[in-house]
Amino acid sequence: MSVNYVGLALVLNCGSSSVKYQVVDTTQDEPLAVGLVERVTHHSEAIREIIAQLSEPGSGVDLTTLTVVGHRVVQGGAEFSAPTIIDDEVERKIAVLAALAPLHNPPNLAGITAARAAFPDLPHVAIFDTAFHSTLPVEAYTYAVDRHVAAEHGVRRYGFHGTSHAYVSRETARLMGRAVGDVNTIVLHLGNGASACAVKGGISVDTSMGLTPLEGLVMGTRSGDIDPAVTLHLARTAGMTPDEVDTLLNRHSGMVGLTGYSDMRDVNAAIEAGSHEARVGMDVYCRRIRGYVGNYYAQLGHLDAITFTAGVGENDPVVRAGALAGLEELGIEIDPERNAGRKKEPTLISTDASRVQVWVVPTNEEREIALQSIAAVS
Known part of the structure; x- marks a missing residue:
């Protein structure tokens, strides 16, 4: 549109x-x-x-x-x-x-x-929030559960943060001086809630959040991906009710569960102070992101850009560096000097030799809502 x-x-x-x-x-x-x-x-x-x-x-x-x-x-x-x-x-x-x-x-x-x-x-x-992901192909939004049960109860991947992913992917293409339809981007929306999105020519083709915003990346208080049987195990061995498991996974997991802190600034401070738990938590957080980057790179086939956005993505150079560490063979290389510090303006943080450009682009969901709303009534 x-x-x-x-x-x-x-x-x-x-x-x-x-x-x-x-x-x-x-x-x-x-x-x-x-x-x-x-x-x-x-x-x-x-x-x-x-x-x-x-x-x-x-x-x-x-x-x-x-x-x-x-x-x-x-x-x-x-x-x-x-x-x-x-x-x-x-x-x-x-x-x-x-x-x-x-x-x-x-x-x-x-x-x-x-x-x-x-x-x-x-x-x-x-x-x-889900609308941008309505373009997901059937193989991306379908869970491998009984199709009749899934259809009756609406069990499928919906995805979230769509307004942010739409704005940021379009801005990335503009900053690159290219038409959005010609650019494949992985957007990493990293805040207290976090999601990844594979955007092929301006179209969402995969995203990490699912039926709910619980699936996918490690978040401030949410677990992200886990074995579904964990919920059954906790019910059987710990006697936890569905509501108690829901509270555990949504409010007491993620970084706060791993480190005691939901704010990455506190996690970084704890790492500097020598906390083993904080170091492990950060490694888990970044490893999960790298896994999604590799997955979506494969799904897209060709990748032009990776873009960090939202509170953590825009402000935490440690996370940005850790999330893409070791991916040089995939043509992804961050420049430490360009990556340093918080980014209030769109910033290219990859090296000149990096085949895939890496950007930090502050999100602006409110502007995107305004633009789409005005377009809808014009």
């Missing part, structure tokens, strides 16, 4: 207890306004607070000139594969999909309902 339409979008990212917002003018690089409403008990109150903040003198925003309200929605299932103008039926379907994202879709939906009431004359567009 085109992303060159012009307009002014209010972008809402509604969680259970907070609402993040931006006002994006697509003709300008920086947002007109950025804000956060915390301790949300009713999303209608949060929307009223946002309107009050944006109506203050000096806010730089004229709400009467808004083109669209764009909403982040985590799970679109197989139902939604593109930006979707919201009506009552779309709201109903988002509510049904809450079974696949019980922590995310309900607050996303509450924000949509409140915002539609507050801005009844504006179009509202849902941008789904």
